Amino acid sequence: MSKILALYHNEMIKFSHQLLVWALIAIMSVVTILASTFYVKMNGEEEFVMDQVDKSSITASYDSAKEQLGDPNRFVKHSTIRIQTSSDVIELFSTYYDFGEDEEATKNLYNYLNMSICSAMLVNYDFDKYPITQTALSQNAYAEYTLAFRSLIYHNMTPFGERDSAWYDEYCLINQELEFARSALFNHNYKDYVEAIKLHYSAYPITDTLDIQIQSRIAEVDVNGEMSVSETLHLNEILVNYFIAKDCLLKGAEFSGGSYTPLTESRRADLEDAVQILDYQLAHHSYASYENSNASQSVMFGISLGRLFLIVLAIIIAGSSISNELATGSIKSLIIAPVKRWKIFVAKLLAILTWILGGGFLITLLSTICVGCTQGFSSLLPYFYVSGGSVKSIPFLLFAFLYFLASSIEMLVYVLVAFVISCNSKNAGAACGISTALIMSGEIINLFLEGYGRHTWMDFLPYYNMDITSKVFSHLPLCGQQTLDSGLLSESSPIGLSLGFSTIYLIILTITLLWIAYDGFVRKDIQ
Amino acid sequence: MADQSIEPALIIKDATKTFGKKTAVDHISFDLFPGEVFGFLGPNGAGKTTLIKMVMGFIRPDEGTIIINGFNRKTHYEKAMSSIGGIVENPEMYANLSARLNLKMYARLHDNISDERINEVLEMVGLSERADEAIRKFSLGMKQRIGLAQSLLHRPKVLILDEPTNGLDPAGIHQLRDILKHCAHEEGVAVMVSSHLLSEMQLMCDRIGIINKGKLLQICSIEELMNQANGSIYRIKTSDPVRAKKILSESYDHSITHLTADTLDIEIDESQINECVRVLINGGSDILGVQKVESSLEEAFLEITGGGIDIE
């Protein structure tokens, strides 16, 4: 053991004296820093801008509408109906709006509506206390209020003679809706807003209860309606995932591609985990704000670009570690030393792994720090998972590193290939070149195969078993935590192979490669 | 001369190695004793390097056992290897690291080697001033020296050097000789040196093993080897060698080997030289000098190896 450590120490010294290694590490770091810092900007993340609805804009539209309409009262019509019974005459009187039939009328209708809404707002609404652009409740209640108001006006255009009991039922409903919407808007009451949309949806035969569920849930979290628009929208997104997952669990099937497919055992487990995690996040207010919801994606982007250089570094290190020594003859001082050859082999492998893992940790750390500094460390949420029935979490940095590892299996396999060739040849260039060529051809073959459709034999191709992130962190997308595609060079499509199969496959592949390397270096003669 | 009563430091038994159809080393067995410098002599392609590589663990013998300092290389690899040191072919180290760092790294693989010991060996090979330079800046001879320093670092019981004088300047060769002799005779190290230069062997070896085409032909001391040369050559200086030849041709016709403007070489036994000179004087030739020419070791060597130059 002490011999292996001594050998390992020496290997680390050798690598650390190579200029190329440090040059690549420097490039890798710079790329990682730039990529993670500027990801949000590169992606053109637009600022969330709401319509300006404040007192001045309302006044302006009120004034212009008034100017065009002149006297709004001229559209108000009255009519009377006399009904003669045996002894009495009942006289019914009604008011309705009549805008005529011509083109002008349509324009006038909108102006009239505008004016009515604006005037109601100007008279009664406290703009100072509840600025409409700032909270989601103001925004939504304003929209709901406007909608209800418009419906009412349209409703009131039905001439008296055509009004029946169905009309009356609807009329009451709209009035109620308007009442709730007004109360929500003017008193800033979330509960009333929820009631308003409930009524609104109940008016339509085919409605989704999703919206109502989401809004009720938001009302629970944001009792006083003080949450910002963007924050609420983000919470909305989380809740959409939550309720869809719950819905799927309830139905035992998932809606995708236009039809329902039954849930598999593992899919069900993932969905259950996702629901539990989302529950936990909602209860603990532990989700990223809307503005910084791309923070973790920025980190992953930094890592994925930095990794391109890490691949180069890793392949050079692995590809040259033994073949270079064979070529220059420096291997002699290792062979002459009183250490068994398998120890040299193990020490070299460990040293290579150290550099790769160290490099991986470096890019993870750098991009986490960069994103933390630019977007706030609090936006880098811990990773939640379910274990033993309860939700646990691991810090973001550790999660990011684990994610990096899971998404780097492919790289490790190619590095191993480089090492295998390195053990069997004096030609470091061949070792690096062949494994690089393998990466390229893997990508190309995959391109062709994608067009060829899915076949069972493809499950045994290495390529389809190397992306295990989507299997290890399968509920991430269900929780709305977006992660970048983990394909080494291009995007990879998650394949429905089980984690167990892929793991066993990768283990067998690794052992085979290691055995060839071992055979090449430990058992053969050194010339 | 080695003390044959003590335990051998290195025992090679029936070592055999074939490359394809070619047997590079063919059942070679011999013992190497503490305190001796053993010369391993053979023409190009004889199998010297192959044998050394087998002893040093580079290549697996097809057959045979190697016991170093009492430990079988196969069963007690690390113990056996810790008492061996040496250079195989050219000394090669990590070119972009300094000489000292190279030695330090090598020392780490052995037990208990102090920094003082590193300085000591650097001093011994005369490189202490340039020890902190990268090896790539070294000349061939300097590399040879640092290789020697490395192989001495852990005070090995067996020291094996493959053509160590390759690239050394005369002073370096001299120094190497002294170091090897010191190691063997003062410190009791068993030293094995391979070479195809006889003159070199002659100066530093106590025993010589002659190898050709993978077979160990003979082990003998330098003196024994020289005695194998039949007879001696005497160079007679005279003003008229042609006339002298004519005088001698009657009785020594076949012995005259070489003629120059003023000398004549004759191959005869020591006992006959007196008679030969008398014949010359009686015949009227003048004699300016008689000198014994050292019998060439090369010739003895060529004879043993059967010409030796035909590399297959």
Ligand SMILES: Nc1ncnc2c1ncn2[C@@H]1O[C@H](COP(=O)(O)OP(=O)(O)OP(=O)(O)O)[C@@H](O)[C@H]1O
């Ligand atoms: N790797 C190899 N593959 C095939 N044949 C080899 C190999 N190494 C050595 N040989 C053969 O084994 C024989 C002995 O080679 P070796 O290198 O031991 O000679 P040597 O005595 O060291 O010669 P030199 O004085 O030139 O260094 C040669 O005929 C050589 O061709």
Ligand SMILES: [Mg+2]
């Ligand atoms: Mg040789």
